[in-house]
Amino acid sequence: MNSEAGEGARPRRTIDVVNASLKRRYAKERRFRRLGATAVALGLAFVVLLFADIILKGYTAFQQTYIQIPVSFPAEAIDPEGTRDPEVIGDANYMAFIREGLRGLFPEVTQRRDKRQLKGLISVGAAQLVRERVLADPSLIGSTQALWILADDDIDMLVKGHIDRHAPEGARRVSDQVIGWVDRLEAQGRVAKRFNTIFFTHGTSREPELAGIAGALMGSFYTLLLTLILSFPIGVGAAIYLEEFAPKNRWTDLIEVNINNLAAVPSIVFGLLGLAVFIGFFGVPRSTPLVAALVLTLMTLPTVIISSRAALKSVPPSIREAALGVGASPLQTQLHHVLPLAMPGMLTGTILGMAQALGETAPLLMIGMIAFIVDIPGGFTDSATVLPVQIFLWADSPERGFVERTSAAIIVLLAFLFVMNLAAVLLRRRFERRW
Template sequence: MTDMAVDNAAMRQAAGTGLHMTEAATRRLKARYAAERRFKMIGLGAIIFSLAALAVLLFTILSNGFTAFRQGHVQLEIEFTADQIAPPGTTDQRKLMQGNYGGLILASLQKRFPEAQSRTQRRQLQGMISAGAEAQLGRLVVADPAIIGTTRKVWLPLASDVDMFVKGQVDTKAAEGERKIKDAQVKWIDALKATGDLELQFNKRFFTAADSREPELVGVWGGVVGSFYTLLVTLIVAFPLGIMAAIYLEEFAPKNRWTEIIEVNINNLAAVPSIVYGLLGLAVFIGFFGMPRSAPMIGGLVLALMSLPVIIIAARAALRAVPPSIRQAALGLGASPLQAVLHHVLPLAMPGILTGTIIAMAHALGETAPLLMIGMVAFIVDIPTTPVDAATVLPVQIFMWADSAERGFVEKTSAAIIVLLVFLLLMNLAAILLRKRFERRW
């Protein structure tokens, strides 16, 4: 055995040094090795380039959107005078909400900065506070009418331009006429910072509110709820239909020309551009059936049509992966073909089916084009409560914010993308965990 090992080593050494090989064969061998090294370097370079591009993308989104999770607030001493709101003892919520809360805010600011006397300075002073601050004071009075006639310290949100300045996203070196923040406002902001009455707080409104015309008042909750109802309808429609179609095609359909045509068309439908499904939904669900526009019910049906081919393909692959011996054993023990599929094959294929379904749902969550075609691009300020209420979805909301000119919408757009990416990562993580948890190796 020792002599044999020595002989093998000598043969490998001879091959490596080119012995018993022609000069042309040696050149070809070196060329193949060089080509292999080049291929490895190209593959490694592609991976490095992809990771770098992904890192740049994530860094850009995070750097632009991270600041949206904090909102500038100023603490003002508000005097809730009855002549500006409503007579004492009033409990009518409508009258309480119609109070002159803008005047109360301006009076508090002028008391803090008495040097602001001109009309322009008063306008600049009041422009520092968000337009939503008036509604915030109104809700405060509605919740407790007893505060009428008292003085309270209240934290109010800053306007978007002032908020951007506080976060350091405004170039103060530019001329005053070239920026929205004026020198007088900069001085007032510095004074509020010095007394601790201006600070950045967690932007809870961003996660609890719906859309708004003002960047500092927008939130993603309306889009999140709309996306939830839309995906719920998609899942209810596409999941059972996809499984039933896959079971029939894989287990019971005869192998003839018609089933081959159906299979080819299912594969083709999985590659159809998503906007085509939006046109189909516009023509069928809205044009023919007269269903309401901008409703999660319609959006869910359109996305169900788009997701159905993907679910069918994934379910068929999962059913095909179950060993034939499972079917044969069930049939041999007296089970009918339907019982063998439903009681034995389908449970074993369910992990793969669920994985494909979750991936299809994640794809549907990020879709925008088909929903634009059915009117889900509408400006919705209310949070939907049912699948038939007017609503928008998170990707469409991101699209609308990205089209806005205000600087404040830039960070809100990036922050909403972060929220969407988190949902997509969670759905893909769920698919991976399901596959790992229920996967069986045969």
């Protein structure tokens, strides 16, 4: 009986055990691949959602609403003596000329309250823009011109559809009467959306329709330029010394560990360091590209040094041996042979470090770059802000007009970051040599 049972129960062969194990492992591998693909798709979906939200909120900021108004420039009020003196021309009350032309389009508006609402159709900065135009072209004096006048930010939001016309009157910033006036002007072809040059040519302002990123762009330009001038030679020089000349002992090991640790230090710590050392001890002016560049240089140096050392390591030892074999000194070997071959990797790391510095906000807040700066800086020691800080300031503003300008500034910042990262990739592909 037992022998029959033993004969019926055949022992499992090794190949059967292996096949069963392979099926389980293949099933686990398929599940892992599906999980990885799902994670990648989910990440891309969130990125696309983020970019779509920013673009949908910000693309309208690249257009601005203007109202065509017949504006008269009486010579007796602007330049009574006909001297064409810029100081005399600039002292004229151009807002009065604009309001007079606007009231001419609505002669039925006679009540003081209605007149106040009517003049609210145009921006408070419209007079300055018209003044600049007359100063640039004095021949306008004595004539009547149909000028496109910058509209107020509430009118701009209404025309762009960001204000719900069907909401109760008390729940929106424009009244039914103002909506009627705007519709009347649109029917006459006197309302148009034009490219928002102010956004790229003016500094910041408390009025959304007058706010621009020119000051922040110039502040970022001066800051990054000085950061590059300081960080690239220092970082490359430190990398060459540590990799090629420094003796291997406990001190160089300590320096290498500290460089690697500095790359992981929170950026706000560098801001505190800049506040205490550069501003508090050395007396560098606050809110200037100079102190910002010093802080960002400290933050960027670890990235530049680490990438430069990696680029030097990628150069084959045979290059060094061949140069030394024909009589070159160690310094000549590094400068004439190794450094040119490692330069693409160094430039790539430097550009990535600059891209990181361009997007930094926290360390710059600590050194006063958060100040409200209207004027466009003209040098490294002028008060300035940078684009990320400008975005931070606008994001805290309650006006709806600043919402689209915040998103538009983010689009510009992302465009710069994309260009810098693309340049790093192209440099590596163009100059990299494979061994």
